[in-house]
Amino acid sequence: MLGRFEPRWLAVLLCAMALLRAFATRERIWLFAAAGTALLALWATAFNASLPLKLYPALVNAAMLLLFGLSLRFPPSAVERLARLQEPDLPPEAVAYTRRVTQMWCGFFILNGGIAVITALWSSERVWALYNGLIAYVLMGTLFAGEWLVRERVKARRHG
Structure with missing residues (x-):
């Protein structure tokens, strides 16, 4: 585009x-x-x-890092807030788990934002588009799916 x-x-x-x-x-x-x-x-x-436009994905990652990071400093964490939409009375171990998941997402936003900057500054538009338009979303989806699988196992152990 x-x-x-x-x-x-x-x-x-x-x-x-x-x-x-x-x-x-x-x-x-x-x-x-x-x-x-x-x-x-x-x-x-x-x-x-076009460089400023190519830097936009890095800006979004920085905003998400700020949102999630500040929620660690000023609880409840971002993931805990989302979890409480489905389960308002979270047990203490679930609160600790959501905090770890929020930390994991912070790491993802740092890594993903860093790669977004690298592709914007030092790669072709084709590589930039491939990473920021496809690979980053596949990684995000994989992280979501992996966390969901872990969460289901943790819930099963707690209830079983």
Whole structure:
């Protein structure tokens, strides 16, 4: 897509989508992410450059790292909040487990964001698109699935 459209037009679209998400969720983290997106869009628009657009996945990973990381500092953790939507009365061992899972996601966001930066700065657009448009999502899905399998085993041991 970067090769078919001028970066400045993609930047405007990306900025609009980030602002919509920020206002729809009304969470401060997404307002900061939208501000970061606006800065990248301004850079892309002013210089009609694709690099700022290629840095967007790194920005999203940084926002997710901040969201999950701050939840470790100011509990409940991000994963605990999600878990309590299905099971409001989590036992203490489940709270500890959700904290470890939140830490694992923080590690993922660091690694994934780092690779996103590397592909943006030092690889071809094809490699960047392959990693950020496919491989990163496969890794994320694998992490989700693996954690779900572990969680089911932990639950079975607790109940069995």
